Amino acid sequence: MTVLYTTDHEWLRIEGDTATIGITDHAQSQLGDVVFVELPKVGRQLKKAEPAAVVESVKAASDVYAPITGEVLEVNDTLSSEPALINSDAAGKAWIFKLKIADKSELGGLMNEAAYKAHTA
Numbered sequence: 001m002t003v004l005y006t007t008d009h010e011w012l013r014i015e016g017d018t019a020t021i022g023i024t025d026h027a028q029s030q031l032g033d034v035v036f037v038e039l040p041k042v043g044r045q046l047k048k049a050e051p052a053a054v055v056e057s058v059k060a061a062s063d064v065y066a067p068i069t070g071e072v073l074e075v076n077d078t079l080s081s082e083p084a085l086i087n088s089d090a091a092g093k094a095w096i097f098k099l100k101i102a103d104k105s106e107l108g109g110l111m112n113e114a115a116y117k118a119h120t121a
Helices: 025-031 104-109 113-120
Strands: 002-005 010-015 018-023 034-038 051-057 061-065 070-075 097-101
Touching: 002 113, 097 104
Parallel strands: none
Antiparallel strands: 002 010, 010 018, 018 097, 034 051, 051 061, 070 097
16 A cells, blocks of 8 residues: 655555545644535546545635546545544545546656655645
8 A cells, every 4th residue: 555645735545546535634734623525426537636525624615636537436425424534534534535546657746755744844
């Protein structure tokens, strides 16, 4: 399993041909208390950098972008009833959606943990 990051503060956990995607702890701390999550539809084809989901907090609404091209395989329905899970476990139980990876070469443009930490420092 590999974990990669985007400059837009999404994380991807890569397992085989599937990427589990969520927002980073840094992103949730900037947003504040999350009150609503709009999930993408299962089966939706997403292009890299296309808005895929929306996370709304008491401060602002923020798009979650598709970090790579692929098809939405699954969404985390728990976030519909428990959006604050993003605040308590952004990098774990609060994953937002899973994508079937269309083009693994797109992963090359993403950051590892050390590069992401430097990006947010």
